[in-house]
Amino acid sequence: MDFFTAQDRARRLTGRLVLLLGLAVVVLIVVTSVVVAIAVVLLDGGPYTGAALERALQSRLLLAVATVVILVVGLGSLVRHLQLRAGGSVVAEALGGRPLNLETRDVNERQLINLVEEMAIASGMPVPLVYLLEDPAINAFAAGHELDDVAIGVTRGAIEALDRDQLQGVIAHEFSHILHGDMRINLRLVALLHGILVIGLIGRMLLHASGSGRRMRSRRGRGHAAVLGLGAALMVVGYAGTLCGNLIKAAVSRQREFLADASAVQYTRNPEGIGGALKVLAAHRLGSRLLASHAAEFSHLYFGSGVRSLSRLTATHPPLEARIRQVLPSWDGSLPPPPTIRVPRPQQSATPTPGGAQGSTPQASGALAAAVVASVGRPSAEDIAHARRRLGEIDERLFEAAHEPFAARALVYGILMGADPSSREAQRQALKGQALPEVLRELEVLDAPLSGLAPGQRLPLIELALPALRQLSAAQHARFQACLRRLMALEIRAGALQWALHRLVIQGIQGERRARRDRHLADLAGPLSLLLSTLARAGQQDEEQARSAVERLASVLGVTLDFVSEPALASDLDWAMARLVRLVQAERRPLLVAMSCCVEHDGRIDPEEAELLSVVAWTLGCPLPSAERSAGQAETGTA
Known part of the structure; x- marks a missing residue:
């Protein structure tokens, strides 16, 4: 699906x-x-x-x-x-969860954060807040309304009783609930x-x-x-x-649990991960039952049942034996020894094997666009491995900065400051008058690693920084937003990617007002023309090729499009997105196809184009795994 x-x-x-x-x-x-x-x-x-x-x-x-x-x-x-x-976050706190310290030295907590970060980046969505429930049961949940207010909660029993592959299977299960819209229901x-x-x-x-x-x-x-x-x-x-x-x-929850288990296998290509977690849960003497007073109210959110049910009719989860046999058909019924609270041995996941085709869409006009659209909301084992490699390639100083509130602000300022020398100098002077001294000192420390930032690394760094930025106080948040507005106002040549990353930071911290989805493509010719023209020009020097790409898409979408030759202002792009987010769900697939075709009309998707496409897709509520990796698969015939 x-x-x-x-x-x-x-x-x-x-x-x-x-x-x-x-x-x-x-x-x-x-x-x-x-x-x-x-x-x-x-x-x-x-x-x-x-x-x-x-x-x-x-x-x-x-x-x-x-x-x-x-x-x-x-x-x-x-x-x-x-x-x-x-x-x-409201659900997590009602269950007694505490947000994990992103700089934690605890091996189990660090591993959990790493797995959530890898899965989020592989899925093309911001890193959600991670909460730890100090409960000996083995359980987890994902809760939220939209992609920008998700929280994932995991119990102490789960992070200490499960090894890395098993915990990854549990996290993949929860991401399935996020990507399939279960958490909103x-x-x-x-x-x-x-x-x-x-x-x-x-x-x-x-x-x-x-x-x-x-x-x-x-x-x-x-x-x-x-x-x-x-x-x-x-x-x-x-x-x-x-x-x-x-x-x-x-009745509904039981079916969604089977789907989430199957999706966890699809995402990780490792049935022993989620299957092993279910077997450990079955062997655990405390099971999945939570001690929190509000546990029954949220019982349908959990990885395991969480509460004791009087009958199978009121049970929100299928029997564990049935779930295990679904992902491990050859299971002989044996269970591992009851787990003890322990620190799991560091493990490296096996190298995932290349998978088969993920399908295509009939509206796509190119193999790259087909591969990109087929991957929406369907992260694969290759996406997870790609995310892990991307995180491993980031300078350790930048990686650590993304997890600390003062340094995270400095990191975001450094990423969003323009490439033009005169712009950067004016922006730096403006920050001296508005930003906190501690943040300015962190910015100076990060200057050297930021200058060596590789293409394609800005988006994952911002995604990593969002949980730390969400922990800012109201006063800190107001100052941070004022600094961001000042940086954008002083930008001489604000590119589309800079606008998109800036939008990601703002929306990722405070969310966006949920709009009614009551508009059709035919109602949105102006915003479509502006957005598609911007995407077609990204990374493309030949304006005629960009114009041709937009004109070809007019017949695909059934909308009259006018190529916008002048670079759009950030305010114009915000205007366009405020209208496009009202597009009905049924017509978002052809829009994403058109966006992908615009980006890849020159036959490739470079890292900056992939970042731009991912941010715009996420704004539209379509979490997109690495478009750059999907493009590479399409070129080699594996997607």
Whole structure:
């Protein structure tokens, strides 16, 4: 299943879930309305006669009660949605996780960070925040709404009981949930189920209030009994609705777990990695059960079940034996010895073997574009190995700087300062008036390694620095943004790549306002012309060739395109992207094909063009593994 199909399927699945849960809410509203209406009539006094029941079932009273119930459920869901709006970090902190120190000396923690960084860069997305749960269970999760607010949490038991290949399989499993859109569904489920649960919580509050001996304004006997009955009925109805919601959630979650396990094998080309992790989990006496008080609320997010389920119907995960046999069909049923908390031996993953074709798309006009688009949201073992090599080639001083907040700011300033000497001098003077002295000192230290930065290394360094930059305080963040704006304003010849990297930093730290996807390619001729013209000119001196590439794409997209010959300003490109992010999901594939064709119209994709394409694709919500590597595969016939 390719990225675009997976995203469409995730959206359809979300719609079905909302419909099923909506039906559960309708039933809940009907039953609750009748119960509350009867209780209201009984509290008014009078004999228990048919007339009382008739009064309770009056349409006006039922409508009023139904409105209140809808408001309660809706308000409960909205409050929980707003609480989770910040993304995966809220979930990680609710489960007791702490963000990992990016400069940690702990071998296990360092290995975890390295694996997440490798997987993120291989996937073409910013490095997510990594949280550690000090829990002896073996478990992990990925949570977030969009690619720029993802958090990955892993337990202490997982990083100490699993070796490198097994932990890589677990991380690949979680990245599958990210790339297939599961995490967005999961957080929406949390909010919807919380709204239904509120009815049961109100019932419990009424029971508690009545049981504590609070006097009612109405007659003690009859009124008190009615309130007790109302509370009990609301508890039953609310928890029954929650049970129905959990059954729906569990049925969907089990299938997504099988898909994530299979994707982990596809990404790593190592079934023993994820399979070995599942076997260690099965042998672990503590299993995957988490100790956090909110563990049950987020049970469908975990690598393992995380909580004890009363029956298979409510289990959010398939049995471990079934999962193991899916990835290791020849498994004989044996398990390793129960793991102990240990430091795993340093291991090097086996060199991945070249895979077969990943498919192509009929709209692609070239082999390179086909290879690039086929790789969206589908990182391979070769991508992971390529990311590991890229990280290993980076100067150690720059690599360490990306993991420390002061040095990370200096690193980003140095990367975003223009190549033109006069621009760099003006920008340096501006930083002296705005940046902190500690950051300026770090910038001086990094001058030498930055001058030797190889093509293609800027993007991974910025991706590595984003977690450290997200830890800035509000005041530090405001100063940092002011410095970035000043650097861009003083740039004499701001190239497209500089604009893209600048945009990546801003959006990667603070996210971008989520836009409605309600525009079609035919509505976006102006923004398309500007973006595609910019991509066609990147790395290309011959303007006529760039013009020809854009004109050829007009017939492919079915849109009238006008080649923009003048270099676009950063503000113009921001304007174009603000409109293109509203493109409907179904038409993002042809747009990505057109972007790839623009970049490779001269028959190759150089490192800077690959970086530009990756950043723009990520802004559009299409995580793109190394376009440069995909191009190399296409040229050799392996993609």
